[in-house]
Amino acid sequence: MSFEPTIVSFLCNWCSYTGADLAGTSRIKYASNVRIIRVMCSGRIEPTFVIKAFTEGADGVLICGCHPGDCHYHEGNYKCLRRYHLLQKYIQQLGIEKDRLRLEWISASEGKQFAELIDDMTETVRGLGPSKVKEVMTTYT
């Protein structure tokens, strides 16, 4: 059996979570590897959450927010974007491949794009193999 990665996904309530709901109501099929956590705004997503997901054993983390300009809270997605760039540098220092963390904009109408994104991310992470973070964490702590 091939490796089945676990992907934790943080979605903002107004655009991306609704977009994922739309994928459901449109019955668009995608990989079952993703586990979704809802936050009100992508601006709420703390670096801690991402690191926590990796240390708990996630093989990939996906953050989705509203498209630039569409944020329900005006500019939370821009703040998320800034944090994401810093976080990308940080996780690489921890030895986590950069492709394991991804930020994408999904609007409430992009159910199809969401499904494609999940399939794409799942394949990318499957290609990278299991994340070593949890193993390392349990060995040294």
Added chain:
Amino acid sequence: MSQRVDPNLMKELESYGVKKKDWNACFHCGNCTAVCPLTEQGSMFPRKGIRSMQMGLKDKLAAGVEPWLCYYCGDCSDTCPRDANPGEMMMALRRWLTSVYDWTGLSGKLYRSKPLHLAVVSFLFFAVLAVFFIFAKIPLLSDPANVQLNSFAPVHVIELADHIMLAVLSFFLLSNMLNMFIKVVIKDKSVKIPIHLYFKEVWLAIWNFFTQWSFRKCEGKLYWFAHLFLMLSYMAMFSLIVLFLGWFQTDTIHPITHPQRWIGYIITAGLIFGSLYFMIGRARKKDRKFKFSHHSDWIWLFLLFMIAITGILIHIFRINGMAHLTYYTYALHLAFEVPMVVTFVAFSKWSHLVYRPLAIFFANLKKSTLALQKNR
């Protein structure tokens, strides 16, 4: 080269039988094209024709043969959601095209003016009667019970008149056909038809002419039959009068088994049946294709019918030895015949007899040329 749109063409076409209500109503859904049994892949007929009419693309319309391919089954008008009567628009387009091919301009004048057409017909009618009144001698000396039609109207004189008329009208008709050929084939730079195809396709055109085979694709077999019967009878009568008048117009009364008699009966039956069928249809206006009539349709049918009726009356009077009635009816017969031939052959409805097969011929030529190019 882009063409200039001209909304005034529609106003002109109104005198050829298009109703303003109709051309304003069409919004190009294409239902007419979808239901038309004659539409072939690649041609958007009749919708595209209507579009060209609305936009006033004269050159494009003049170069198109599509209206001639239509036999007016009326399906398009029946299914039109806007009651735009596409079938009737096609009919009007055929009338307009007849005037376009006619370089003398007479055709357009006859189509656009009902009084003028009636006046010309009446004038010729009385002119023929006058000619008989002045020149024909009723053979008084002979036995009144013995009909001597050839003394009243000598075959060689009538034949001469026939041939003069044939020559004049053929000149007009042939030059109009040439005009059509130039507009449809020569000016169309998109296809260059190889000479050998003309010989190959001509047989199909002749076959179509005599059977009106593509007509059968349209619904209503009686319609097809009435039209074919009328057309063939007319053609037979035409050739008998023009080429074999000496054989056809005799003073000797042949037995009923003689071809002269039964051929004459069949022809007359065809003419009466056909013209009655169309006249009744047009009078009742129930059938879609008969709903709208242009004045040219009525004059045409009336003259045809009268020619047939007078023709059979001449025969009845003759075999019953009613000499005077025979002569008068003969004069009347020609008085109906002459205006019909003069106003219709080259300038009006009669001409579709040649334009339609020509159009099919040209359309097939273009199709075969394209097929040849594709195979290459």
Added chain:
Amino acid sequence: MEEARIGIYVCWCGSNIAKMVDVEAVAEEMGKLPNVVVAKNYKYMCSDPGQDLIVSDIKEHKLNRVVVAACSPRMHEMTFRKALENAGINPYLFEMANIREHVSWVHTDRDKATKKSKSLITAAINRVLYHDPLDKRSVDIDPATLVLGGGIAGLAAALEIAGSGKQVYLIERSGALGGYAAEIDLLAPYMNSAAQVLDPLIEQVQNHKNIEIFLESKVTDISGYVGNFDAKIEKKGKEVEKKIGNIVVATGLKNFDPAVIDRYGYGKLPNVVTAMEFEKMLKIGKVETKTGKLPKNVAIIHCVGSRNPDYHEYCSRICCMNALKFANQARSILPEANIFDLYTDMRAFAKGCEELYTQTSRKDVLFLKFEKGDLPTVKKAAAGDDCDMVIDMHEALSGEDIEVPADMVILMTGTEAHDDAKDVAHLVGVSMCGNDFFIEKHPKLDPVATTTDGVYIVGNCVSPKDIPDSVSQAKAAAARILASISQGSVEVEVTTAEVNEDICCGCQTCIKVCPYTAIGYDEEKNVSIVNEALCKGCGTCGSACPTGAIRSKHFTDVQILSQIEGLMSLEV
């Protein structure tokens, strides 16, 4: 903290979930988890018996936490919170696991879907353990309303509110009321006079004792929150301050400038005019070319600046019917002229509009269709031609390249947001979409409210629309405002941020990131303080706070972190 007693309810949603998820097995397994007292599965949890099941279990088993695994919380979270409230426990002690939209409807492997459901529910259980009861809060409403914009939408809103005896301050930047409607001759589709519609409205507004009009004025600052805004109004250099409870934004539209589209020749060819310029000609009753001649050929071009990725991708909605209106008016003024209507799609959706199209199509107007990506080009006619201009186009219905003669070309210019839309958005605290139109709270279910409570957006500043739609929106906003005024107070967001003053170091990072200026600074205590009436609960401050002093209620760190733990406790 009292010991958690959790009830788990797994919904079948008929066969919607049950077909792809083994709901019985899921419920059974979840029942084994610590703190779970009840674990049930039921056909339709959202139905009355489904909700009753929760209520009676809460009472019978003394549950103090509930998890429902069913559809999206966006669908039924409120339903189940209500059930908890009915059973007498705080509605926020509830969490939903979305096993329909995110599981059964999108996956095809029953085993994997069942497993995924288990981990989502485990996560929900982990999260709900840390939920806190939250109390509803309300603030008083000031009965006065501020209306920005004196166009037809602003007028309608002002009149509706003032008619109920409430004070309205109507702000108009120009010197006259009426907006664009005042420049229009006739109104499509019924061709009635715009002045006859507008003038009585303006008169009523001007004479209304509850409406104070500020012409040539602008609002320079708005502070406060729903029910308690303070507005600074600048009127001809003088500043006035007003207290208001609600705001209606009706700042309207701007016309697209066609000079940027080279091919239409606007600005270069004298007889190419915009819709508003033609409207002016109609208003003074003089439709003629620049040289004073009656045009023999009039061409109307649709979608100028609209439905075009180079300018505006959206449809401006009002131009098609205005074009038909122009065709009709031109036909009656110029009975002999050729009238051409160059359109790409005829959009006649509103009441009476399809009828107008049908009528117009019977008036010898030649409709010529061009494709969206293949626009017509207007050029000067050659010398000696009998028309002034020639329009080259590819006509889509015939497939022909044609030229259209024209002596006058009317460009149906689209509508766009005002240049200062961003300033207005910032002033009142609303968001803008990519086209600089203001964004509704919900495009379908809450189209006049915004995410800032007490601020309503109506008319063309939201999206292009016709007068009936603008007036409907204005009156809808008025109704919403009057409802909140008659309530006297309004409920505000409870899932706000709060500051733990013991930990706050006073760095003021949170103040910088807050999009609602909801966080203030207490200089005496050297800590940040959240104005809960302004806070929307986005949580941005929470994730920016370096010390963890800010808690986003209902989305706290511990809630989300333990949710992650729950999520990862089962393998994929």
